[in-house]
Amino acid sequence: MKNTLNQIIKGDTKTELAKLPDNFADIGVTSPPYNKGEKHKGWLVKNVEYDNATDKKSEHEYQAEQIAVLDELYRITKEGGNFFYNHKLRWDKGRMIHPMEWLLKTKWSIRQEIIWDRGIAANIRGWRFWQVEERIYWLCKPKNSNLIGKELLSKHALMTSVWRFLPEQKNEHPAPFPLQLPLRCIYSILDDKKKCTVIDPYSGSGTTLLAAKMLGHNYTGIEISDKYIAMAEDRLKHFESERAVFNGEMEKHVVKETFEERKNRGVYNHHNKNKRAELKDGLFGC
Numbered sequence: 616m617k618n619t620l621n622q623i624i625k626g627d628t629k630t631e632l633a634k635l636p637d638n639f640a641d642i643g644v645t646s647p648p649y650n651k652g653e654k655h656k657g658w659l660v661k662n663v664e665y666d667n668a669t670d671k672k673s674e675h676e677y678q679a680e681q682i683a684v685l686d687e688l689y690r691i692t693k694e695g696g697n698f699f700y701n702h703k704l705r706w707d708k709g710r711m712i713h714p715m716e717w718l719l720k721t722k723w724s725i726r727q728e729i730i731w732d733r734g735i736a737a738n739i740r741g742w743r744f745w746q747v748e749e750r751i752y753w754l755c756k757p758k759n760s761n762l763i764g765k766e767l768l769s770k771h772a773l774m775t776s777v778w779r780f781l782p783e784q785k786n787e788h789p790a791p792f793p794l795q796l797p798l799r800c801i802y803s804i805l806d807d808k809k810k811c812t813v814i815d816p817y818s819g820s821g822t823t824l825l826a827a828k829m830l831g832h833n834y835t836g837i838e839i840s841d842k843y844i845a846m847a848e849d850r851l852k853h854f855e856s857e858r859a860v861f862n863g864e865m866e867k868h869v870v871k872e873t874f875e876e877r878k879n880r881g882v883y884n885h886h887n888k889n890k891r892a893e894l895k896d897g898l899f900g901c
């Protein structure tokens with residue numbers, strides 16, 4: 616087999632994943648195409664149009680493909696390995712489509728649903744409250760049937776399940792995620808491990824690959840567009856120019872105060888008392 620480490624494989628992800636061996640990856644992070652359709656959605660909404668792929672399939676075909684891709688990823692991931700899958704809630708003619716609809720049909724064990732609060736989003740229409748969040752699903756491949764798995768180190772676990780960072784702005788790819796996102800996923804899981812293998816099966820402008828490289832791991836990307844592969848390769852070559860974002864994320868992984876120290880300081884009682892007072896004053900009422 617060709618060397619696939621520290622490379623971006625050009626091709627369709629389902630076909631290319633099938634060529635990778637079992638036990639290939641320790642962890643993966645991805646954001647697949649969301650199947651949002653390509654029709655014009657109004658003056659404020661920037662349509663996502665990929666260079667060499669459609670974002671408009673029947674929902675049935677889309678979900679079947681995502682299940683097949685996720686199950687291939689499960690096969691190539693080592694036991695005890697993890698995968699972070701970024702997606703969002705969508706609506707089709709008023710019916711909400713939740714990623715759980717297909718995630719529950721995959722082989723993965725779902726550990727957590729993380730909210731990514733982007734703070735802003737283009738679609739401002741009155742059908743629903745302004746949707747400014749996306750989701751990140753932390754999926755696990757159990758080792759020895761142990762579904763509970765390993766605990767995170769406190770410096771990572773003390774972060775909440777709501778992640779707040781703005782969408783990426785300085786990137787010409789139509790739908791990149793910010794570098795902080797894959798950095799947080801990979802660093803939190805592989806902190807105490809050296810030279811692991813990270814995969815992104817829809818690698819786009821290479822954000823996950825960059826995060827892996829900056830954290831000292833091997834990476835493999837799969838991407839269907841030559842244009843985005845060239846973008847990613849250029850980013851990987853000039854990775855030092857994104858050092859400030861890297862440092863900013865690393866600075867967040869610190870233990871200022873453990874849960875036990877907070878408990879001993881009585882911060883929970885104090886916090887609960889304040890919350891109750893706010894409720895009584897009607898501040899949460901409307």
Ligand SMILES: C[S@@+](CC[C@H](N)C(=O)[O-])C[C@H]1O[C@@H](n2cnc3c(N)ncnc32)[C@H](O)[C@@H]1O
Pocket residue numbers: 626627628629645646647648649665666667668669788790791792793816817818819820821822823837838839840843
């Ligand atoms: C949401 S974007 C990923 C962006 C990436 N996370 C980043 O930060 O740049 C999805 C990517 O999947 C690619 N893609 C779509 N269909 C594909 C397929 N069947 N096989 C491989 N790549 C595909 C698109 O070209 C696009 O770059």
